[in-house]
Amino acid sequence: MNYRHSYHAGNFADVVKHAIQWACLSYLQQKEKPFWLLDTHAGLGMYDLTGEQAQKTGEWQQGIAKVLAATECPTAISGYLAAVRQLNTDQTLRWYPGSPYLAALQLRARDQLTLCELHPQDAEALRANVKQDFPARGQIHVHAGDGYAALKALTPPPIKRGLVLIDPPFEQTDEFEQIERALHDGLKRWATGTYVVWYPIKDPLKIGEFHQRITDMPQVDKAYAIDFLAKGPTDTTRMNGCGMLMINPLYGVLHQVAPIMNFLTPLLAQDRGAEWQGRWLKNNEA
Numbered sequence: 001m002n003y004r005h006s007y008h009a010g011n012f013a014d015v016v017k018h019a020i021q022w023a024c025l026s027y028l029q030q031k032e033k034p035f036w037l038l039d040t041h042a043g044l045g046m047y048d049l050t051g052e053q054a055q056k057t058g059e060w061q062q063g064i065a066k067v068l069a070a071t072e073c074p075t076a077i078s079g080y081l082a083a084v085r086q087l088n089t090d091q092t093l094r095w096y097p098g099s100p101y102l103a104a105l106q107l108r109a110r111d112q113l114t115l116c117e118l119h120p121q122d123a124e125a126l127r128a129n130v131k132q133d134f135p136a137r138g139q140i141h142v143h144a145g146d147g148y149a150a151l152k153a154l155t156p157p158p159i160k161r162g163l164v165l166i167d168p169p170f171e172q173t174d175e176f177e178q179i180e181r182a183l184h185d186g187l188k189r190w191a192t193g194t195y196v197v198w199y200p201i202k203d204p205l206k207i208g209e210f211h212q213r214i215t216d217m218p219q220v221d222k223a224y225a226i227d228f229l230a231k232g233p234t235d236t237t238r239m240n241g242c243g244m245l246m247i248n249p250l251y252g253v254l255h256q257v258a259p260i261m262n263f264l265t266p267l268l269a270q271d272r273g274a275e276w277q278g279r280w281l282k283n284n285e286a
């Protein structure tokens with residue numbers, strides 16, 4: 001386990017992921033009923049962009065820094081950007097929130113959030129970050145362990161409205177297969193749950209194959225994918241973009257995808273090959 005998200009916090013991939021995550025939870029907040037969220041690969045929750053690791057790559061400068069510099073933004077992304085701005089009140093960009101912290105901001109007292117982080121030290125830091133800032137907000141559980149195992153153990157959840165966010169480090173060559181197994185296990189136990197998976201795009205052809213395997217899964221009725229390229233994929237050994245796969249997507253969120261991605265794409269573009277696409281991979285209800 002060498003991966004450290006602090007090298008990548010606030011980069012273009014975080015921005016795409018967190019903007020969509022924020023839209024999903026905003027949608028769930030629209031109803032009084034409680035929601036449940038499982039973040040299988042939580043990370044630290046909060047990142048110091050002036051820290052050694054973030055400074056070494058400077059990836060956030062091509063990500064959140066560019067987006068915050070825009071003078072106007074669509075409503076669909078304004079809540080997420082306001083959350084980042086509020087952490088940086090002295091006008092300098094220092095703090096970037098991870099998926100757990102953003103989720104905790106949107107949590108109400110009746111909702112439940114379970115955060116899994118395998119790295120023991122990172123799990124401790126995560127616990128400190130969320131417990132310190134949200135002592136009384138909802139039910140936040142931090143689990144120092146394997147997120148895939150937690151998905152199996154915790155589904156079906158006590159609250160039937162909600163989603164599972166799967167955001168692995170893709171350090172291991174079989175990460176896509178692990179995701180597929182996790183979705184298989186999860187859907188067997190909780191067929192109606194929403195599952196949101198983040199993935200890197202190096203070679204778009206490989207992503208096409210992943211999408212096909214998801215489409216072929218009999219447990220999957222509805223799958224939607226958002227794919228973003230920050231640059232043309234001329235070098236398929238590098239991360240050229242990222243995607244979000246949604247199983248049983250929240251319909252209200254799909255209307256927000258175009259305003260969010262049309263806004264982000266020119267800001268996050270690294271060359272003229274930048275583009276995004278959102279499409280149904282499978283919809284048995286259509």
Ligand SMILES: C[S@@+](CC[C@H](N)C(=O)[O-])C[C@H]1O[C@@H](n2cnc3c(N)ncnc32)[C@H](O)[C@@H]1O
Nearest residue numbers: 005041042043098099117118119146147167169
């Ligand atoms: C991409 S980072 C997560 C970033 C976070 N979701 C965010 O958006 O702020 C992936 C994290 O998963 C952790 N991790 C790796 N394998 C794991 C596993 N099997 N279960 C839970 N966490 C794992 C890593 O230590 C790392 O902190």
